[in-house]
Amino acid sequence: MHEDRPFREITLQDLERLDPVTLRTARSCANCGRCGGACLARIRDLSPARVLRLLQLGRLDEVLTSRFLWSCIGCRRCSRCCPQELDVAAAVVRLRRLAARHPRATFPKHLLRLLCG
Amino acid sequence: MPPKIGVYLCHCYGVIGKILDLEKLSHQAGKWRGVAVSVHCPALCSDDGLEVIAEDVRQGRVDRVVVGACSPAVHRDTFLRLARQVGLNEHFLERCNLREQCTRAHRDQPALAMAKARNLLKMAVGRLSPAESFEPVSSSTSRSVLVVGGGIAGLTAAENLARAGVNVTLVEKSPFLGGKVARLHRYYPRFCSPRCGLEVLMARLLATGRVTVHTLTEVTGVRGTAGNFTVELLKQPRYVKDTCTGCGACLEVCPVEVAPSAVLPPGRQRAIEGPGLFPYPLNYAVNRVFCRGKSCSRCVEVCPAGAIDLDQEEDRLRIGVDAIILAAGWEPYDAGRINNYGYGRLPGVITNMDLEVLARPDGPTGGQLIRPHDKKPVRRVAFIQCAGSRDKQHLAYCSGVCCAATLKQIDYVRAVAPEAGIFVFYMDIRTPGNLEELYRRAREEHGAVFIRGNPYAVEWDPVAEELVVTADDTLSGSRVAVRAELVVLATGMVPCAVPAFERLEKDTTGFITGHLPCSPIEVRRAGIYVAGCAQEPMDVSTSVKSALAAAAECLATIQNQSVAVPPVVERHKCDRCGRCVEECPYGACSFDTDGYPAVNPLACRGCGICQGGCPLRCIYLPGFSSREMAGLIEAVDPGSMDEQPCVLAFLCANDAYPALDLAGTRGTSYGANILTVRVPCVGAVNAGWINDALLSGIDGVLVVGCRTTECHYGRGTSLAESRVNNLRETLQRMLVEPERVQVLTAGIEDGQSLVAAIKRFVKQLQELGPNPFKE
Numbered sequence: 001m002h003e004d005r006p007f008r009e010i011t012l013q014d015l016e017r018l019d020p021v022t023l024r025t026a027r028s029c030a031n032c033g034r035c036g037g038a039c040l041a042r043i044r045d046l047s048p049a050r051v052l053r054l055l056q057l058g059r060l061d062e063v064l065t066s067r068f069l070w071s072c073i074g075c076r077r078c079s080r081c082c083p084q085e086l087d088v089a090a091a092v093v094r095l096r097r098l099a100a101r102h103p104r105a106t107f108p109k110h111l112l113r114l115l116c117g
Numbered sequence: 118m119p120p121k122i123g124v125y126l127c128h129c130y131g132v133i134g135k136i137l138d139l140e141k142l143s144h145q146a147g148k149w150r151g152v153a154v155s156v157h158c159p160a161l162c163s164d165d166g167l168e169v170i171a172e173d174v175r176q177g178r179v180d181r182v183v184v185g186a187c188s189p190a191v192h193r194d195t196f197l198r199l200a201r202q203v204g205l206n207e208h209f210l211e212r213c214n215l216r217e218q219c220t221r222a223h224r225d226q227p228a229l230a231m232a233k234a235r236n237l238l239k240m241a242v243g244r245l246s247p248a249e250s251f252e253p254v255s256s257s258t259s260r261s262v263l264v265v266g267g268g269i270a271g272l273t274a275a276e277n278l279a280r281a282g283v284n285v286t287l288v289e290k291s292p293f294l295g296g297k298v299a300r301l302h303r304y305y306p307r308f309c310s311p312r313c314g315l316e317v318l319m320a321r322l323l324a325t326g327r328v329t330v331h332t333l334t335e336v337t338g339v340r341g342t343a344g345n346f347t348v349e350l351l352k353q354p355r356y357v358k359d360t361c362t363g364c365g366a367c368l369e370v371c372p373v374e375v376a377p378s379a380v381l382p383p384g385r386q387r388a389i390e391g392p393g394l395f396p397y398p399l400n401y402a403v404n405r406v407f408c409r410g411k412s413c414s415r416c417v418e419v420c421p422a423g424a425i426d427l428d429q430e431e432d433r434l435r436i437g438v439d440a441i442i443l444a445a446g447w448e449p450y451d452a453g454r455i456n457n458y459g460y461g462r463l464p465g466v467i468t469n470m471d472l473e474v475l476a477r478p479d480g481p482t483g484g485q486l487i488r489p490h491d492k493k494p495v496r497r498v499a500f501i502q503c504a505g506s507r508d509k510q511h512l513a514y515c516s517g518v519c520c521a522a523t524l525k526q527i528d529y530v531r532a533v534a535p536e537a538g539i540f541v542f543y544m545d546i547r548t549p550g551n552l553e554e555l556y557r558r559a560r561e562e563h564g565a566v567f568i569r570g571n572p573y574a575v576e577w578d579p580v581a582e583e584l585v586v587t588a589d590d591t592l593s594g595s596r597v598a599v600r601a602e603l604v605v606l607a608t609g610m611v612p613c614a615v616p617a618f619e620r621l622e623k624d625t626t627g628f629i630t631g632h633l634p635c636s637p638i639e640v641r642r643a644g645i646y647v648a649g650c651a652q653e654p655m656d657v658s659t660s661v662k663s664a665l666a667a668a669a670e671c672l673a674t675i676q677n678q679s680v681a682v683p684p685v686v687e688r689h690k691c692d693r694c695g696r697c698v699e700e701c702p703y704g705a706c707s708f709d710t711d712g713y714p715a716v717n718p719l720a721c722r723g724c725g726i727c728q729g730g731c732p733l734r735c736i737y738l739p740g741f742s743s744r745e746m747a748g749l750i751e752a753v754d755p756g757s758m759d760e761q762p763c764v765l766a767f768l769c770a771n772d773a774y775p776a777l778d779l780a781g782t783r784g785t786s787y788g789a790n791i792l793t794v795r796v797p798c799v800g801a802v803n804a805g806w807i808n809d810a811l812l813s814g815i816d817g818v819l820v821v822g823c824r825t826t827e828c829h830y831g832r833g834t835s836l837a838e839s840r841v842n843n844l845r846e847t848l849q850r851m852l853v854e855p856e857r858v859q860v861l862t863a864g865i866e867d868g869q870s871l872v873a874a875i876k877r878f879v880k881q882l883q884e885l886g887p888n889p890f891k892e
Contacts, residue, residue: 030507030544031544031591032503032507032544032570032571032591033544033569033570033571033588033589033590033591034570034571034572034573034588034589035573035589036570036588036589036591036596037570037571037572037573037574037587037588037589037596038573038574042596047589047596049589049591050589050594053591077573081457081573083503083507083508083509083510083571084509085509085510
């Protein structure tokens with residue numbers, strides 16, 4: 001059926017919550033997709049490449065509520081293969097900090113209590 | 118004979134005349150020493166106005182002319198034409214800016230504007246009195262050029278120059294002409310055979326009779342300057358004499374097979390090679406790297422013409438040429454360095470250039486699309502674009518032609534394998550202009566599948582014996598895999614290194630790009646031009662255009678219709694310190710046999726940087742001799758500025774002077790105490806003038822040039838800055854405040870910010886107080 005609002009508007013204000021390094025990484029990404037192909041921990045079609053793309057479109061919520069952020073095993077294949085030498089792995093890990101505080105985070109709540117008291 | 122100076126003031130139909138009292142100025146100027154005629158006219162650029170000046174010159178009433186009117190940046194042609202028509206040397210014509218930098222900018226200070234106008238006119242007269250006339254220098258050259266590289270760019274440039282009457286020596290490192298283009302199967306956009314175009318070009322080149330070709334030859338040394346280069350050549354032995362008929366009997370018996378590349382099997386290639394489909398020269402050549410030498414000698418025995426001589430030795434030549442065109446071309450980037458793609462490791466992984474070889478009917482598979490190592494028919498081909506390109510770990514730049522090359526090769530694949538699956542992994546498809554047609558054809562007619570994702574790795578499935586390419590399809594967000602018999606890597610271009618030219622400036626890509634966008638063809642060493650892929654990655658059409666451009670630039674230089682007047686060297690003053698030789702950005706100044714500097718008129722660009730740096734002021738451009746500059750500085754009356762500090766400003770003709778003109782045209786007002794002198798480059802300002810100016814009581818000196826990285830002559834502004842810094846020490850010792858000199862920079866549009874900077878400087882001078890040397 002016809003949607004009320006068929007286009008999803010790009011709003012970038014959520015990105016103000018990002019630290020400058022992560023923001024810069026997202027902006028520099030040329031979307032070649034290599035990190036996505038390299039990632040060993042892809043889950044439900046989300047990958048480092050997709051994460052950066054969503055950030056470019058201002059869709060921070062989808063990133064922060066994803067399981068992918070927590071499935072990263074730190075192999076750093078993404079950072080190593082990036083043609084722009086972006087530290088993608090570091091960005092993914094840094095996003096966890098924001099994700100942990102998100103009300104719909106997929107981070108196990110009992111562990112959160114352990115970390116934050 | 119004392120000079121007879123005519124001072125002509127222009128009302129500019131009131132623009133100047135309403136602010137300045139030209140009757141009064143004219144009357145005052147008429148009393149100055151050396152001035153024979155002093156008049157004012159409604160408009161000097163009009164026919165009537167020009168005729169006034171012309172008549173005075175013709176009748177011998179004046180032999181030097183000061184025009185007090187608009188900026189020298191406008192009506193350049195008007196007054197030059199006048200000078201030529203009446204036989205007045207252009208160095209005896211001085212323009213005084215009474216409009217853009219006087220009445221327009223000082224409308225609110227008419228009295229001070231008058232003082233400024235008087236000063237400017239007196240400076241012009243003071244400078245013109247001791248001036249000398251100069252004619253452009255023609256040097257005779259033998260009109261010969263060296264072209265380095267026998268590919269399409271080199272051949273095109275050579276043919277064009279030869280047709281224009283120039284003697285060309287063309288050297289090619291490999292045994293045969295034609296370069297990479299001769300090895301292509303087809304080229305776009307017409308999909309014709311490159312050999313056809315090359316044959317036409319070669320026929321025209323040979324018809325000129327003015328091209329001497331040396332194959333198996335490299336340049337080992339270059340010395341000299343435009344109009345006079347000495348080049349050392351090293352010619353490797355061919356081991357085959359000119360009696361060779363190209364019959365190929367030697368090829369049949371040679372036991373050594375040679376593979377065309379690291380991943381292709383040997384076809385018909387042997388240690389002795391023939392020219393293939395483009396027979397220039399026809400003679401075969403022995404590849405010493407692979408040949409087993411005299412112990413084998415099978416070719417020697419079988420040759421019916423007795424043409425093979427394994428005892429040949431290398432030869433060294435030395436030639437003199439006026440100019441050099443560097444067209445040494447490109448090499449494909451080494452795909453073996455891209456670890457994850459398995460080039461050289463996994464069977465079936467090849468490059469675009471390898472595919473060109475395979476596609477040719479005389480290639481190792483006879484033009485069939487079969488896997489080289491096991492002859493398995495290829496049912497699926499995967500092309501990987503940007504392989505080792507746009508990647509900081511390999512080549513950071515884009516080579517521009519690999520997209521079109523792959524799309525062209527998709528046509529090859531379809532022609533021999535109508536049912537094959539064709540996949541293209543890409544990041545962007547770059548097909549400008551009508552090359553877009555290639556992209557459309559690949560999708561619509563050839564049914565190629567495009568996957569927007571750069572593959573992480575190419576792997577080998579040992580069970581199915583096929584290659585697997587995996588990538589993130591960024592458009593759908595899912596990971597995809599393609600199985601293929603053949604994977605083609607679209608690798609980028611790197612320039613061929615020519616050691617003798619190693620010190621030419623390159624940009625970050627490693628290509629020799631010249632000064633973009635103003636002079637892409639000519640490099641900083643005057644007389645050396647770059648053409649084709651030596652300059653930057655380009656396709657065949659663009660290489661041809663670039664070669665023609667290089668030939669045109671080259672011809673303009675060696676036609677020796679020089680219009681530049683090179684600087685004068687006063688040998689009796691010169692102590693041969695060599696600073697001018699070192700600082701010239703174009704290598705135009707060199708030591709002659711007596712050790713004195715000599716400037717090559719073909720290489721000189723008239724920047725004056727030599728003049729700016731000379732500690733003894735013995736090298737100068739016309740108009741800037743010590744006497745002329747002394748005349749100019751002495752003419753300034755520092756006390757005429759009505760308590761304002763008197764400032765002498767040197768502005769470069771490229772950016773600074775027009776910027777100040779612009780400020781005036783826009784009506785921006787600033788103090789009329791700024792007296793300006795136009796110089797070709799701020800690097801032409803000699804510290805001695807600044808010294809003299811301050812000693813004669815001028816309160817402050819400004820040196821204004823282009824922004825440091827934008828200097829049209831490269832290093833003008835940075836040299837000016839270091840020279841002024843050194844001068845400051847001297848000034849301190851003379852008990853003159855070093856802050857009285859400042860270097861400013863401005864872009865051509867920056868009139869407003871320049872005026873603001875000037876105002877700040879004036880304020881600083883007001884705080885310092887008047888120059889202690891002022892009377």
